[in-house]
Amino acid sequence: MPSADGTGGVTVDVRQLKALVTVAEVGSVTRAAELLHLVQPAVTRQIRTLEEELGVLLFERTRQGMRPTDAGSIMVDRARRALNELERARAEVRPHPGAVTGIVTVGLLESTTGLLAEALVTAVARDHPGIELRLMTAYSGHLQQWLDDGDLDLSLLYNLDNTPSLNARPLVRERLWAVAPVSAGLRSDRPVPFAEAADRPLVMPVSGHALRALIDAAASRAGAELRIAVQTNSMPVQKQLVLAGHGWTVLPGVGIAQDLTSGTLSAAPLTDPDVWRSVVLATPRYGRTPPAVEVVAHELVRQIHSAVAHGRWLSAQLPGADSTAETE
Structure with a gap:
């Protein structure tokens, strides 16, 4: 579609990009207009003009609000980065x-x-x-x-x-630690053999996580099979479940220093093999x-x-x- 300047490209201005990103984030033209300090028809017009210039629909109008189409998601992602770069400049x-x-x-x-x-x-x-x-x-x-x-x-x-x-x-290089409830009595000066930790019910990072890959590799080297009780993609959840008694876990030392200082968890470095990141x-x-x-x-x-x-x-x-x- 021809542009306003006759070059055959697409002309997009900053106001359109802001309208696009804001509507995508809040899912509502009305709410986007409030955040942008504009009237609702102005935001609607900016979105519609951008759709006409690009020749594609950017949003689907659903009962749940404005939802980006596949093309809209691409444009929102690029527009957000462009606005961030402009703000940085x-x-x-x-x-x-x-x-x-x-x-x-x-x-x-x-x-x-x-x-x-x-x-x-x-x-x-x-x-x-x-x-x-x-x-x-x-x-x-x-x-x-x-x-x-x-x-x-x-x-x-x-x-x-x-x-x-x-x-x-x-x-920096740091060791991974076995982490357990206080009742387990783990101590920083008494490393725990990996096979011993693996024999406990374990709260583990989900498969595909880089930390999980380290743990799986160490288990293979130790000839141990992990007893996985639950998997999560959140370190705070790992610690919360250990605290609640669902099993032990494995975490880097930096992630448990405050818990050890406060006495809410016990932990010990892993050994046989040592595991470092x-x-x-x-x-x-x-x-x-x-x-x-x-x-x-x-x-x-x-x-x-x-x-x-x-x-x-x-x-x-x-x-x-x-x-x-x-x-x-």
């Missing part, structure tokens, strides 16, 4: 003499949020108030996908080498790295080194530390 070019400014979206492994999230936000707010932080938490596989898709600027991942699209900087800082391999992203990456690394040096990251080692432990 505005933040970077806004005049702040001598200050680093911008929006930085950071991916944190769910197990590390208790240790790193507040400390990172506090340090960046104190030293670089012109930087707006956005923290996203998930498991490693999801974070890697978001980083590849351009939704994150940098992210913690684990057991990842450099890829064609990402640089991976090793930050390597946490890396992953960043896009190509494209310009904004100064704000460099600043946040430096601060995140500093926070991790400090946590290891002061013993807040359980059974962790920095790269280059001597170790005879078996690694994954």
